[in-house]
Amino acid sequence: QVQLVESGGGLEHPGGSLKLSCTASGSIPDVYTMAWYRQAPRKEREIVASLHSYGFTNYADSVKGRFTVSRDNAKNVFYLQMSDLKSEDTAIYYCNLAGYTSNYWGQGTQVTVSS
Numbered sequence: 001q002v003q004l005v006e007s008g009g010g011l012e013h014p015g016g017s018l019k020l021s022c023t024a025s026g027s028i029p030d031v032y033t034m035a036w037y038r039q040a041p042r043k044e045r046e047i048v049a050s051l052h053s054y055g056f057t058n059y060a061d062s063v064k065g066r067f068t069v070s071r072d073n074a075k076n077v078f079y080l081q082m083s084d085l086k087s088e089d090t091a092i093y094y095c096n097l098a099g100y101t102s103n104y105w106g107q108g109t110q111v112t113v114s115s
Contacts, residue, residue, distance in 0.1 A: 002026040002104040004095050009109030012085050020080040022095030022106055028076060029099030036069060036080045038091035045094070049080060085113045
């Protein structure tokens with residue numbers, strides 16, 4: 001079992017920055033994909049960024065150049081650095097960790113971008 005706990009959400013002005021954290025505990029697979037998803041009101045959950053255990057990253061077109069996913073292996077913490085925030089980034093952000101036969105979700109953290 002793996003537990004994921006997100007933190008770092010909040011209210012930010014357009015153009016501002018936030019850094020989300022996802023702390024993982026438990027039996028983390030050696031090979032995994034860690035991803036950040038978000039779900040805005042009345043919209044489906046969408047993937048924002050992913051980081052493979054081998055180091056590969058992918059980003060949704062809507063956040064390329066603005067968001068960066070990273071990790072601290074020593075602390076088992078994954079990060080999502082969000083810059084140049086836009087109102088359309090407002091959503092609940094979830095971290096997800098998937099192994100070959102496992103799939104775990106955090107509880108989510110609210111990000112609101114508003115002037």
